Amino acid sequence: MGAATLAALPLTGALAASTAAATPHPAPGGVAATDASATLASRRLLGKLEVSSLGLGVQNMSRTYQTTIPSRAGMHRIIRTAFDHGLTFYDAAEAYGPHEVERILGEGVASFRNEVVIATKFGWNIDLESGARGPGLVSRPAHIKLAVEGMLKRLRTDRIDLLYQHRVDPQVPIEDVAGAIKDLMTEGKVLHWGLCEMGLKTLRRAHAALPLTAVQSEYSMLWRGPEQEVLSVCGELGIGFVPWSPLGVGFLTGAIDGRTRFAEGDIRAIETRFNPDNIEHNLALVKLLAAWAERKQATPARIALAWLMAQQPWIVPIPGTTQMAHLLDNMGAAGVSFHGSELRELNAAVAAVVVQGERLPPAVQAYSGVEAPLR
Known part of the structure; x- marks a missing residue:
């Protein structure tokens, strides 16, 4: 879901070593450090699907948080530049735009479609024709x-490499979804399928009905919820994990502080983790990242992404951006590695920061962790 699933959610109701891909899942809860030789050309496995160690979320390529419309040619350049640097994993959804982001991605990868992995998602109530x-x-x-x-037409392709259910439909048994x-x-x-932000019982039922390739959910230093149960289940079942919003909707890069004001319609304005009562406390994570960036001669974004990739060899973050400078910065995360002692130290420091505030407004959070009905 790119940097976030924000475009897909109603607001008011309406990035390992080159050998990592061959590495079996560690025991649930295990931690694997990235190799110093890691580059973006390295590959990882989501289930049996091989992808680059970092993906690109294209969610905002039809509009930005600032409610502006990016240059279409500029977005095509970002998609091409990512590919030229070894990135092969692109993440979209019918709800982004809606529909328009799939068109932009299809246009952007047309000349190298057979060399990349396209992921997209269904599940929100999007009119099939008008969007x-x-x-x-x-x-x-x-x-x-x-x-x-419709996705195939917009993406200019004959197959979708990885198709997710964007959110669990509480009216449809997951076995029926798997059958389709x-x-x-x-x-x-x-070719492959996955789930986003599902309940754990639904995850197990879906995998039993038709083996899943990946789970996509929010995960970053700012939101570590998947560490409670989801990651261990993925490790147990051999399912890859794709974190959306791996940079905490920009917060972990240092782009947001207590003086930041959000544009109308920007969901971050109604996420309590960014309100004045909480943000000063949560900035401890930004300070931690800045210190590690200096220590590792990297940037905060690279440290945040490399930290995610170091947790498991089957984790592939998909930071989204509409800025070339940010793309190039993010892709450098694959070259950042942590020695075992460093990773333990960093993990402990991250765990010591108890993030204050909720990650999503209640009306949006209600769509996560849903269990599909029984048949």
């Missing part, structure tokens, strides 16, 4: 199949 957003979620099997036809995906796989239109 108009309706309330709630839709994961009925017939709708999924029609949604995929299996039909699409039989037709060659979908």
Whole structure:
């Protein structure tokens, strides 16, 4: 989901060593440090799907947090530059735009489509033709199949490498969703599938019905919720993990402080972790990253991304950006490594900062951790 799933969520109701890909999952809760020789050309495995050690979230390429519209040619240049630097994993969704981000990605990768992995997502109530957003979620099997036809056209491709259910539909058994995906796989239109922000029972049921390749959920130094249970289940089942918002919607780069004011419609304005009562406390993470950036001769963004990749060899962050300088900075994270003692030290320092405030407003958070109904 790029830097975040913000575009996909209703606001008011409506980045290992080159050998890592061959490394089996450590025991749940284990920690693996990245190798000093790591480059973005290295590969990792999400389940059985090989991708670059860092991905690119293209969510905001049709609009930015500042509500401006980026240059389409500029977004194509970012997509191409990422590929030229070894990045092969691009993340989109029908809800981004809606529809428009898939078009931008399809245009951007057209000349090298067969050399990259495209991930996209279904599940929000998006009109199949107009892209108009309706309330709630839709994961009925017939709708999924029609949604995929639209995705294929917008992405200018004959198959989706990794298709996620964006959020669990509380009205549709996950086995029915898996059945629709299996039909699409039989037709060659979908190669792998995954879930986003699902309940743990649904994760296990989905994997039993049709083996999952990846789980995508928010995860960063600013939000460590997946460490409680999700990561251990992924390790147990051999499922890859793709953190969205790996830079804490820009916070971990040092771009946000107590004086920051957000544009109208920017969801960060209503996330309590960024309100005046909490942000000064949470800036301890930014100070920690700045110290480690100086220590490792890197940048805070690279440290934050490298920290995620060091947790497990099957974690692939997907920071999103519309700025070339940020893309180039983020991609340098694959060259940052931590010795075992360094990683233990950093992990302890991160754990010592208890983040104050919630990651999402209640109306949005309600869509995470949902369990699909039984058949």
